[in-house]
Amino acid sequence: MARVFVSSVIPAETAKVWDRVRDFNAMPKWHPRIRDSRIEDALPGDKIGCIRNFHLQNGDMIREKLLGLSDYDYFFTYSMLEGPMPLWDYMATLRLTPITDGGRTFAEWSAEFECDPTDESDLVNGIGTNVFMGGFDALKRHFGG
Amino acid sequence: MVQVIRSTVIAAPIEAVWDMVRDFNGHDRWHPAVATSVIERGHPSDKVGCVRRFRLADGAELREQLLTLSDAETAFCYCLLDTPIPLLNYVAHVRLTPVTDTDHTFWEWRCRFDTPKGREAELAAMVGENIYQAGFDAIRAHLNVEAA
Numbered sequence: 118m119a120r121v122f123v124s125s126v127i128p129a130e131t132a133k134v135w136d137r138v139r140d141f142n143a144m145p146k147w148h149p150r151i152r153d154s155r156i157e158d159a160l161p162g163d164k165i166g167c168i169r170n171f172h173l174q175n176g177d178m179i180r181e182k183l184l185g186l187s188d189y190d191y192f193f194t195y196s197m198l199e200g201p202m203p204l205w206d207y208m209a210t211l212r213l214t215p216i217t218d219g220g221r222t223f224a225e226w227s228a229e230f231e232c233d234p235t236d237e238s239d240l241v242n243g244i245g246t247n248v249f250m251g252g253f254d255a256l257k258r259h260f261g262g
Numbered sequence: 263m264v265q266v267i268r269s270t271v272i273a274a275p276i277e278a279v280w281d282m283v284r285d286f287n288g289h290d291r292w293h294p295a296v297a298t299s300v301i302e303r304g305h306p307s308d309k310v311g312c313v314r315r316f317r318l319a320d321g322a323e324l325r326e327q328l329l330t331l332s333d334a335e336t337a338f339c340y341c342l343l344d345t346p347i348p349l350l351n352y353v354a355h356v357r358l359t360p361v362t363d364t365d366h367t368f369w370e371w372r373c374r375f376d377t378p379k380g381r382e383a384e385l386a387a388m389v390g391e392n393i394y395q396a397g398f399d400a401i402r403a404h405l406n407v408e409a410a
Contacts, residue, residue, distance in 0.1 A: 122362065124359065124362045124363070124368070125361060125362070125363045126368075214368070216270060216271060217268050217270070218268065218270035218395065221271075223271070223361070223368045225359065
């Protein structure tokens with residue numbers, strides 16, 4: 118099983134960062150690599166089990182299913198149902214934790230998936246850098262870091 | 263029941279911070295509030311279940327028991343056995359997590375305890391500031407790093 122783990126410090130209060138990322142359908146607003154997104158079957162974007170159908174800037178389509186969401190522990194977990202990458206059984210969690218010393222936020226994004234061993238390194242680096250760190254860098258810029 | 267949570271980022275790699283923090287009997291070397299500390303019965307300080315008996319700078323004597331130690335999760339958990347301050351059923355957790363984009367360390371220290379009515383705010387502040395925040399600052403000074 119391949120694993121990706123990326124973490125960073127966002128210079129803003131956790132409630133504010135959570136506000137920005139909580140909406141499962143709102144990635145085009147905060148993640149530069151996502152062009153557009155919709156929730157299938159007109160379900161609300163925070164309904165556990167809903168599926169987001171979105172496109173990367175290069176036109177690739179990805180479908181992901183919301184599996185868990187917590188406004189108390191500030192995390193959401195989702196699986197990938199369809200996508201252009203050579204992987205399967207992909208599950209990821211984005212989690213925020215307050216840094217009480219300084220009113221900032223510790224952000225973690227992790228994923229596990231299966232793939233061919235020859236693809237693992239590229240996938241881990243690609244997801245870790247472009248998707249996860251790319252997202253955190255955008256949040257840091259947005260909050261003035 | 264009172265809960266206290268404090269967290270910080272130490273501008274040092276997790277291996278260095280865990281090395282210092284992991285030793286259940288090492289706190290008298292870095293925590294300003296702790297004068298001396300010894301593990302009872304000559305047990306090693308990383309034996310789950312061992313008890314540290316320590317004296318604070320003000321002379322108070324406390325005993326705490328190591329309940330969990332995990333190098334896999336860079337975390338440990340302990341409880342208070344004897345204390346002159348009314349921190350009852352006190353259980354605390356320390357967890358370190360890497361900040362991968364800077365090779366720094368996120369440190370979360372949390373506890374819960376019961377205490378006589380009316381003393382909640384005072385004791386929560388004492389634990390949060392004099393033990394946890396002071397501990398963060400002490401490790402920073404010991405590792406010679408600036409606030410991250």
